[in-house]
Amino acid sequence: MIMNPSAPTPIGSQIIMLFAALMLVLQLLLVVQKMLLTNIRLYALQSLMLTVIAAVIAWYYNATHVYIVAVLTLVGKVIFLPWLLNRLVRRIKIVEEIEPLINAPTSMLICGGLTLLGYIVARPFTTLDKLGNNTLAIAIALLLTGFFLMINRRKAISQVLALLTIENGVMLAAVALTSYGMPLVVELGIFFDVMVAVMVLGILVYRIRESFASMDTSKLTQLKG
Amino acid sequence: MEFTPGNLLTVTFATYAIGAVAGLCCLRHERPANLLTFGLATLASACGLLAGVLCLAYSPAFGTVRMQLLPTLIPYLSFSIRVDALSAFFLVVVSAVALAISIYSLGYMRGFYGRKSVGLLGAFYNVMLLATTLVFLADNAFFFLMVWEIMELTAYCLVSFEHEQAETRRAGVLFFVMSHIGTGCIMLGFLMLFQAYGHATGDYGSAAYSFDNFHALGDRMSSGSRDAAFLLFLAGFGIKSGIVPLHTWLPAAHPVAPSNVSAFLSGVLIKTGIYGMARVFFDFLPGTAGPPMWWGVTVLSIGTISAVLGVLYALMQHDLKRLLAYHSIENIGIILMGFGAALMFLHTGHPVLASLALIAGLYHTINHAIFKALLFLGAGAVLHATHTRDMEHMGGLAKRMPQTAFFFLVGAVAISALPPLNGFVSEWLTYQSLLQGYGTTDSLLRLMFPIGGALLALTGALAAACFVKAFGITFLAQPRSEHAAQANEAPSTMLLGQGLLVAACVFLGLFPTQFLKLLDPLTQSLTGLQISGQLTVANGLVLSGVNPNGGTVSTLGIAVLGLCFLSLPFLLRLVFARGTNVRIGPTWDCGLQGLTPRMEYTATGFSKPIRMIFKALFRPRREVQREYDFSPYFTNTIRFEAHVEEVFETRIYRPLNRWVLWASRRMRALQAGSIQAYLIYIFITLLLLLLFAL
Numbered sequence: 051m052i053m054n055p056s057a058p059t060p061i062g063s064q065i066i067m068l069f070a071a072l073m074l075v076l077q078l079l080l081v082v083q084k085m086l087l088t089n090i091r092l093y094a095l096q097s098l099m100l101t102v103i104a105a106v107i108a109w110y111y112n113a114t115h116v117y118i119v120a121v122l123t124l125v126g127k128v129i130f131l132p133w134l135l136n137r138l139v140r141r142i143k144i145v146e147e148i149e150p151l152i153n154a155p156t157s158m159l160i161c162g163g164l165t166l167l168g169y170i171v172a173r174p175f176t177t178l179d180k181l182g183n184n185t186l187a188i189a190i191a192l193l194l195t196g197f198f199l200m201i202n203r204r205k206a207i208s209q210v211l212a213l214l215t216i217e218n219g220v221m222l223a224a225v226a227l228t229s230y231g232m233p234l235v236v237e238l239g240i241f242f243d244v245m246v247a248v249m250v251l252g253i254l255v256y257r258i259r260e261s262f263a264s265m266d267t268s269k270l271t272q273l274k275g
Numbered sequence: 276m277e278f279t280p281g282n283l284l285t286v287t288f289a290t291y292a293i294g295a296v297a298g299l300c301c302l303r304h305e306r307p308a309n310l311l312t313f314g315l316a317t318l319a320s321a322c323g324l325l326a327g328v329l330c331l332a333y334s335p336a337f338g339t340v341r342m343q344l345l346p347t348l349i350p351y352l353s354f355s356i357r358v359d360a361l362s363a364f365f366l367v368v369v370s371a372v373a374l375a376i377s378i379y380s381l382g383y384m385r386g387f388y389g390r391k392s393v394g395l396l397g398a399f400y401n402v403m404l405l406a407t408t409l410v411f412l413a414d415n416a417f418f419f420l421m422v423w424e425i426m427e428l429t430a431y432c433l434v435s436f437e438h439e440q441a442e443t444r445r446a447g448v449l450f451f452v453m454s455h456i457g458t459g460c461i462m463l464g465f466l467m468l469f470q471a472y473g474h475a476t477g478d479y480g481s482a483a484y485s486f487d488n489f490h491a492l493g494d495r496m497s498s499g500s501r502d503a504a505f506l507l508f509l510a511g512f513g514i515k516s517g518i519v520p521l522h523t524w525l526p527a528a529h530p531v532a533p534s535n536v537s538a539f540l541s542g543v544l545i546k547t548g549i550y551g552m553a554r555v556f557f558d559f560l561p562g563t564a565g566p567p568m569w570w571g572v573t574v575l576s577i578g579t580i581s582a583v584l585g586v587l588y589a590l591m592q593h594d595l596k597r598l599l600a601y602h603s604i605e606n607i608g609i610i611l612m613g614f615g616a617a618l619m620f621l622h623t624g625h626p627v628l629a630s631l632a633l634i635a636g637l638y639h640t641i642n643h644a645i646f647k648a649l650l651f652l653g654a655g656a657v658l659h660a661t662h663t664r665d666m667e668h669m670g671g672l673a674k675r676m677p678q679t680a681f682f683f684l685v686g687a688v689a690i691s692a693l694p695p696l697n698g699f700v701s702e703w704l705t706y707q708s709l710l711q712g713y714g715t716t717d718s719l720l721r722l723m724f725p726i727g728g729a730l731l732a733l734t735g736a737l738a739a740a741c742f743v744k745a746f747g748i749t750f751l752a753q754p755r756s757e758h759a760a761q762a763n764e765a766p767s768t769m770l771l772g773q774g775l776l777v778a779a780c781v782f783l784g785l786f787p788t789q790f791l792k793l794l795d796p797l798t799q800s801l802t803g804l805q806i807s808g809q810l811t812v813a814n815g816l817v818l819s820g821v822n823p824n825g826g827t828v829s830t831l832g833i834a835v836l837g838l839c840f841l842s843l844p845f846l847l848r849l850v851f852a853r854g855t856n857v858r859i860g861p862t863w864d865c866g867l868q869g870l871t872p873r874m875e876y877t878a879t880g881f882s883k884p885i886r887m888i889f890k891a892l893f894r895p896r897r898e899v900q901r902e903y904d905f906s907p908y909f910t911n912t913i914r915f916e917a918h919v920e921e922v923f924e925t926r927i928y929r930p931l932n933r934w935v936l937w938a939s940r941r942m943r944a945l946q947a948g949s950i951q952a953y954l955i956y957i958f959i960t961l962l963l964l965l966l967f968a969l
Contacts (some may be wrong), residue, residue: 151951171965190965197961201954209950236349 062110066226069099069106070188073222074165077195077215081161082154086208090135093211097127100218103185104225119225119237126241131214131248138207138252142259150202157202164194185226192219204266206255210248217244280340280358283326284412287370288344290319291405298398305393309384312397316377316404323370323408330363334796341414351481352421357414360796361558365411365550368641371779372542372648373404379652379772380535382765386659387533396436396533403429403539410547416465416484423461423547427454430544433536434528446527453514453524460511461551467504468559471496486554494562501560505570508555509577516548516607519581520923526588529600530664534655537596541603542648549610549640556618557633557801565621568720575615575723579730582608584892586737590744590885591893591919593878594664595654598745599647602690605734606643609705610636612727616708619723621802623715628708630798630806631821635704637794642697642783646689649776653683656769657749660762666745666878671754675762680750682773687742689780692735695830695837697783700818702735703828707820740885748878755872785831788815879917886919894920 076096083089101124108116150157168191172184196216200209217240224237258264294315301308330337344354358366380400384393406426413419431454435447468489473479475495482488493501510521517525525545529537556574560566585604592598613636620629654664656679661669673680689696692703709731712724754760764770783790788811795805812819817829864870886895900914901907945956 167962167965171969194961197954197958201951201958204951 062106065106066103066185069103070185070222070226073099073218074188074191074195077192077199078158078161080211080215081157081195081199081202084150086139086205087136089208089211090132090139093214094128094132096215096218097123097131100222100225101128103222107225115237116225119241122238122241123221126245127214127218131245134248134252135207135211138255142207142256149204151204152202157198160198161195164198165191167191168194186223189219189223189226192216192222206251206258210251210255213251214244214248280326280329280337280363281342283322283329284340284342284356284358287319287323287326287408288405290315290322291401291408294319294401295398295405298394298396298401300394302392302394305388308394308397309381312394312401313377313380313384316380316397316401317374319401320370320373320377320404323366324374326358327363327366327370328793330358331360331367331793331796334360334363351484352417353415353481353485354418355414355485356409356412357486358412360794360800361550361553362412364637364641364794364797365546366408368546368644369404369408369411369543371641372539372644372776375772375775375779376535376538376542376648376652377772378775379538379655379769382768382772383533383535383655383659385766391436396433399429399432399436400536400539403433403544407543407547411550414486415481416469416486416489419486420458420462420465424458426544426547427451427458430454430536430540434532434540436533436536437531440531443531446524446531450524450528453521457511457514457521460507460514464504464507464511464555467496467500467507468492471500471504486559489559491559491562493560493566494564496560498567502567505556505560505566508551508560509573512548512551512555513577514548515551516545517581517604518577518607518611519584519604520927522581522585522604523921523924523928525604526592526597526600529603529651530594530596534596534651534658537600538648538651538655541600541651542644545603545607546640546644549607549614549636552611552614553633553637553801556614557621561618561621565624566618568619568622568718571615571617571619571622572720572723573615574611574618575727578608578611578613578615579727580608581605582612582734583730583737584608586734586741587885587889587892588921590737590741590882593666593748595657595666595669595745595749596651596664598666598741599650599654602650602738602741603643603647605738606639606647606690609702609731609734610639610643612636612731613639613705613708616705616712616724616727617802619720620708620712620715625715626802626804627806627809627821628711628715630802630804631704631711631810632708633798633802634791634794634806634810635701635708637797638704638783638787638790639698639701642689642701642780645776645779645783646686646696646698649682649686649773649780650690652769652773652776653679653686656765656773657683657762659765659769661756661758663756663758666748668756669749669754669759670752670756670872670875671750671759672762673750675754675759676750676764678770679765679773680746682770682777683750684746685777685780687746689784691739691742693739694828695784695834697780697787700784700787700830702731703818703826704820705731707822707825711820711822711825737885741882744878744881748876748881752875753870753872755875785834786815787818787830791818892922894922896920 073096076092076099080089080092080096083092101120104116104120104123107113108120152160168189169187172187172190193216196212196219199215200212203209203212221237221240224240294312297315298308298312301311330340340356340358342356344356347353384396387393387396403426406422406429409422410419410426413422431447431451434450435443437443438447465484469479469483471492472483472488472495475492476483496504514521514524529541532540552574556566556570582605585601585606585608589598589601589605592601613632613634617629617632617636620626620632656676657669657672658664660672660676663669685696689698692698706728709724709728713721715721754762788807791807791810795807799805806821809821810819811817812827813829816831817827819825819827862870886893895917896919897915897917899916901910902912903910947953
């Protein structure tokens with residue numbers, strides 16, 4: 051990790067870096083973990099890290115609206131969404147494991163490559179004199195690996211989970227990089243976007259399951275004109 | 276509250292907004308919905324008109340009015356308004372026309388009671404008026420695009436308001452697609468301007484989207500990107516204003532909309548394209564060096580072609596509103612002839628002539644807005660009374676609807692550029708600028724001016740022919756159908772709306788020098804000169820071309836002379852034929868048993884000579900089928916069909932359409948049906964974009 055010596059508050063920066071790194075680690079665990087329920091718990095944990103980062107930033111900049119974001123993240127993504135997904139999983143009674151398209155070691159390799167790409171892309175921004183200036187690389191890495199996760203899974207519900215981790219990446223960039231520049235409206239917008247998306251997708255997953263007796267989206271190949 | 280343009284504008288915006296909400300609130304109650312929506316629109320447009328006139332007439336006192344409509348939450352976007360002379364001029368255009376149309380609608384909308392939702396139409400109408408007004412006033416590229424888009428969407432909803440008919444739906448979709456291609460071009464153009472400003476100053480913030488900072492940006496752009504921006508804006512605003520060959524949506528959309536909406540579409544909405552061109556070509560893009568020659572040449576050529584082709588196609592129509600729609604293309608062409616000439620004069624360094632040509636174009640803009648709205652309102656009144664748009668089923672309406680007939684006649688005289696009405700004044704100014712242009716350059720391009728002048732003369736003559744047909748077939752002779760025979764005069768509000776526009780036609784025709792004074796601040800800001808003094812001779816009674824040896828004309832004089840000569844026969848009769856018997860008898864019918872509508876000249880028959888002269892363009896085709904028992908001279912039934920080919924439709928748009936469909940079928944291979952494949956497409960795009968950003 052590149053630490054910027056001229057960052058305004060080195061300790062704060064280090065805390066943020068630590069939790070951001072933990073988010074990435076959790077993301078990699080998500081990629082290799084096969085149990086669906088464990089996946090949901092990992093996601094909740096990752097969201098908790100994001101909450102901590104938001105809280106730290108709000109503390110250092112004394113920014114009220116970032117506190118709001120932190121509380122919303124805690125309530126929404128650490129408690130409510132995992133609970134919703136858990137309930138869904140129990141209702142559909144999935145017992146079998148996730149079957150990824152690509153096996154675990156290859157997935158890890160690809161994710162390593164994507165993380166590297168994230169760092170290369172974010173390089174011009176790491177010199178910014180700002181708190182959490184090198185979290186952008188992690189945010190991009192989260193986004194890319196989240197995307198890979200989405201492609202790699204067959205089950206609709208684990209694709210929803212992957213979408214949520216992508217959104218965590220976006221939120222990390224939004225909170226850490228632009229903390230006081232980004233208006234609350236935009237953050238609220240993203241937040242409710244995700245809420246609604248998950249609700250709709252949850253219902254959709256349930257319906258797909260009901261209609262096709264499977265959640266495997268790779269079987270839905272007739273939906274074209 | 277002080278009586279300033281800023282306050283008046285606030286009232287205008289608020290009233291339009293309240294009108295829209297009121298319309299939605301009384302969806303179920305037709306009468307209050309009608310009164311509220313169109314009443315409030317009348318009030319709002321009156322305030323807007325007053326604000327615009329104040330801004331123009333007292334421009335030094337009020338300066339450039341600036342306002343912030345709403346606090347903004349999003350960076351780069353500011354809801355800021357700036358009323359400079361050009362904006363104020365177009366504010367006058369939109370408000371004047373909207374005022375007349377709103378009053379007219381109070382009566383016209385009664386025809387929709389029990390059939391369609393009046394409240395919904397009123398709400399859309401108010402939003403469209405508000406958005407169009409804001410298009411002319413917006414001071415920020417994002418804000419401009421937002422209101423532009425709202426304007427297009429509401430216009431689309433209004434065009435396809437009577438969506439029960441397939442023709443209307445098709446026209447609506449065509450309008451929607453063409454508008455959005457145009458918007459795409461405009462967006463790209465603004466992005467180029469933004470980039471140019473940012474590159475020159477290093478400021479990529481919200482200031483780089485402000486129209487203030489776009490002024491004379493041409494100096495800071497490379498000539499290549501300046502030309503690209505010019506072409507993008509020409510295409511984008513050209514689609515909106517309906518230049519040939521991008522005009523196909525216009526004759527499709529205007530006839531099917533409710534008539535008050537078509538009046539607004541044709542009178543004002545297509546002028547947003549003209550406003551955009553004036554703004555970009557004269558304010559943003561040329562720098563101190565002036566525009567390149569080929570810009571002016573392009574605009575002048577497009578204008579000439581649009582004018583001639585527009586009027587030629589108009590002559591072939593027998594749908595009254597479609598005919599008027601083609602005339603809009605013609606008049607946009609005339610406006611662009613003025614603009615093109617002005618661009619050429621700016622290049623060759625003749626600012627006085629450039630101002631004259633620009634004034635000619637803008638004068639024609641307001642004139643066309645007024646007489647075309649008048650004609651569409653007249654057509655609406657006829658439609659209201661006869662329930663048909665087909666001229667072949669009208670006739671004899673002058674006796675049944677005398678006032679409407681008179682108003683339509685005034686509009687027809689104005690659009691045919693006959694003195695002393697307003698169409699004549701602006702076309703005369705266009706001639707003056709074109710004819711004086713011959714001496715401004717030595718290159719062969721100077722031939723364009725006399726050729727353009729000649730074609731403008733041809734256009735004027737053909738337009739006159741066309742309106743002889745439109746007025747004659749519609750209003751004169753005997754009714755051709757049961758509906759036409761039972762037509763009644765329009766209600767008083769509809770007549771009042773038309774009457775206001777007639778008054779405007781007469782004022783702009785008889786007192787052009789008074790009006791030209793209002794344009795001084797406008798030319799001051801765009802070309803740096805005030806030339807109304809040079810255009811005025813003899814205390815404003817006579818209008819002159821700038822050149823002292825050139826022509827002068829006095830419409831007031833022509834009008835007075837005309838009145839004198841018109842009263843001469845009456846005087847002679849009074850003197851010489853006092854006391855003789857007056858006998859009123861039937862028209863001479865060659866000894867037949869009375870005249871019937873079947874003996875009348877038809878619209879198709881009237882335009883046949885012109886169809887034959889321009890055979891190469893129209894490619895007329897006719898089919899005659901007879902059924903007879905023993906001799907072809909005694910037919911039982913006869914079927915006659917005549918078609919005119921729309922060259923642009925068959926030669927450009929249909930092949931293009933086929934090609935797009937073919938390409939789309941090929942592209943379908945990408946649609947694998949697998950979600951994973953789609954995700955991979957998105958992922959690869961994302962990766963490529965990220966790598967591209969490196």
